[in-house]
Structure formats: structure tokens, C-alpha cells
Amino acid sequence: MKKRSDFSRxxxxxxxHRVFTYASLVxxxxxALMALVPFVYIWKILRDVLNAAPDYAQAVNIPHYGWMAVLFAVLSYLVYIAALMCSHLSAFRVATNLRxxxxxHLAVLPLGFAETFGSGKLRKIIHESTGAAETYLAHQLPDQYNAIATPVGLLVLLLAFDWRLGLLSLAPVVLAFLIMATMTGKRMAEKMRQYGNALESMSNEAVEYVRGIPVVKTFGQSVFSFKKFKAAIDDYEKWVISYTKDLRLPMMFYTAAVNGVFAFLIAGGLLFTAHGVT
Known part of the structure; x- marks a missing residue:
């Protein structure tokens, strides 16, 4: 029997309400594609201005192009709002049914299960995990399809305007992906898993500590008497500092590559126009 995917579950x-999720993706x-149309009209404005120079009165279509750019920008925003409305309708239903x-399920488990498992972990599963599913369906999943459609549309526009500059614009993107690859892999995945476990353990121990505050006040003890809580904090500190330091240098180069696309385009523009501009 084929195992169902997490999304299908x-x-x-x-x-x-699942139809609202599919509608939000579309x-x-x-x-995302409509948001790129204004750039086409901006390009048309620049083209007409350059072609009409120095007699700019011949560029009679500029107001039309400007209003069309504004229209598509507004329509893109309205369609995105409709997508979020659809995604939230489905996400709220999923979160409710999950809880x-x-x-x-908890109602049929033995009474000692909650004490053995830890009330903090149970609270995280019931509230935070179901809330994470809601966030994923309401925001992250539509944004994922938005993020897929945007580079596809941009790639078409880049190659349609000038294929040489279009390919040159992809160079820093490829470089950024290569740098990003150094921040992934089994070693970093293991560090992220340990970081997540330390965060969960600290959250669970914090709940138990809050419940034990009356004992602290009654017997005049300090927070350090809760050795498990302090150990959880120390463990979290160790992993978060280690994880951050490992990502510091690659993230710096990644940011420079992503934001350095104009340096590539300026160099390419100077190279391609060395013998004059056609």
C-alpha cells in the first residue's frame, strides 16, 4: 500500500475545504506572474523615450503604458489577497480538526502518559505543531508557489529582453546556490536536529519550572536547584552558538553573491558595448 504524503494527510x-488550498496555489x-507585467510596460516606456529622443513628443503611448503598469500592480495585489483568503479558510479548518x-487521542491514553511524556512537550504538540501546520498552509505553501512562478516568469523576461544579459544575471544566482550547498548536508542537518532537540527540551523544562515556582518561594530555593532546567539552558546555548558560528562565513558570501547581480550586469554591459551601442 502506497504511503500517503504529509500534504495529502x-x-x-x-x-x-481542501478546494480552497488548491485555489490559493493557483x-x-x-x-506572481501579474506582478512582473509592470516591468514590461516600464521597459516599453524606456524604449519609446529612447527611440523618440530628442523629439520626446513622439512618445505618445507613455501615459497608457504607465496606467497599465499601475493596473497590473494593483491586480496582482488583489489576486494575492484572494489567494491568502482561500488558504486561510482551509488552514483554519485543518488546525481545528488536528487539535x-x-x-x-489523548483522552483514551493512560492517565500516567502525560506525566511521563511531559506536559511541556504535549502542549508544544497540541498548540505549536498544529499552529505550524496552519502557518504552512495559510502562508508558506502559497508563498512557495509564488516563489516558483516568479523566477520562471523572470527567466522568460530576461531572455526575451537580451539573452546575453539574461544569462549573466543568472551567474550570481548559481554562485549563491553553490554557497548555499555548503550550509546544508548531513553535518548541518545533524546540528539543526540537535539544536531543535535542545530547544524542545528547554521549553519542556521551562513549563515544569513555572509549575514549581510555589515550591521555590516556599522553601527559599534558587533557580539553580532545578538542575534539569539549567542543564537544558546550557545545552541550548551550546548548540545555538555552534550552529550560528558555522553559518556565519557562508551566509556572508551568500548575501554578497545575491546582492552583487548589478556588478555582473555593469561588467557585462561595458563588455558588450565596447564597440558601440546598437
Missing amino acids: LMGYAGR LSAVS LAVSE
């Missing part, structure tokens, strides 16, 4: 909790992608399912 989430859609099972959405019920009849609308988000359409919004109900978890609560019903």
Missing part, C-alpha cells in the same frame, strides 16, 4: 483534515502563482484529533 493534511488535506484529509481539511475535508471539503491564485498565488497568477499573482480535535489529538485531544480525542
Whole structure:
């Protein structure tokens, strides 16, 4: 029997509201493509101005191009709002049904399970994890399709305007991906897993500490008497500092590569126009 994907399982909790999720994905992608249309009209404005120079009165279509750019920018924004409205309708239904399912499952478990497992971890699963599913469906999933449609549309525009400058614009993107690869892999995945475990442990121990505050006040003890809580904090400090230091240098080069696209374009423009501009 084929194992169901996580997304299909989430859609099972959405019920009849799943259609809103699919509609949000389509609308988000359409919004991303519509957001690129104003750049086409801006290019048309520049083209007409340069062709009409120095008699700029011949560029009679500039107001039309300007209003069309504004129209598509507004339409893109409205379509994206519609996409978010659809995604939220489905995400709220999924979060509600997930919390109900978890609560019903906890009701049939032995009474000692909550004490053994830890109330902090249970709270994280019921509230934070279901909230994370809601955030994923309401925002991250539509934004993912938006992020996929945008570079596809940009690639088409870049190659349509000038294929040489278009390919040159992709050079820093490829460089950024190569640098990003150094921040992934099994070693970094293991560090991220340990960081997540330390954060979860600290959250669980913090809940237990808050519950034990009356004991602290009654017997005049300090926070250091809660050795498990202090150990969890120290463990979290160790992993978060280690993880941050490992990502510091690659992130610096990644940011420079992503923001350095204009340096590539200026160098390419000077090279391609060395013998004059056609």
C-alpha cells in the first residue's frame, strides 16, 4: 500500500475545504506572474523615450503604458489577497480538526502518559505543531508557489529582453546556490536536529519550572536547584552558538553573491558595448 504524503494527510483534515488550498496555489502563482507585467510596460516606456529622443513628443503611448503598469500592480495585489483568503479558510479548518484529533487521542491514553511524556512537550504538540501546520498552509505553501512562478516568469523576461544579459544575471544566482550547498548536508542537518532537540527540551523544562515556582518561594530555593532546567539552558546555548558560528562565513558570501547581480550586469554591459551601442 502506497504511503500517503504529509500534504495529502493534511488535506484529509481539511475535508471539503481542501478546494480552497488548491485555489490559493493557483491564485498565488497568477499573482506572481501579474506582478512582473509592470516591468514590461516600464521597459516599453524606456524604449519609446529612447527611440523618440530628442523629439520626446513622439512618445505618445507613455501615459497608457504607465496606467497599465499601475493596473497590473494593483491586480496582482488583489489576486494575492484572494489567494491568502482561500488558504486561510482551509488552514483554519485543518488546525481545528488536528487539535480535535489529538485531544480525542489523548483522552483514551493512560492517565500516567502525560506525566511521563511531559506536559511541556504535549502542549508544544497540541498548540505549536498544529499552529505550524496552519502557518504552512495559510502562508508558506502559497508563498512557495509564488516563489516558483516568479523566477520562471523572470527567466522568460530576461531572455526575451537580451539573452546575453539574461544569462549573466543568472551567474550570481548559481554562485549563491553553490554557497548555499555548503550550509546544508548531513553535518548541518545533524546540528539543526540537535539544536531543535535542545530547544524542545528547554521549553519542556521551562513549563515544569513555572509549575514549581510555589515550591521555590516556599522553601527559599534558587533557580539553580532545578538542575534539569539549567542543564537544558546550557545545552541550548551550546548548540545555538555552534550552529550560528558555522553559518556565519557562508551566509556572508551568500548575501554578497545575491546582492552583487548589478556588478555582473555593469561588467557585462561595458563588455558588450565596447564597440558601440546598437
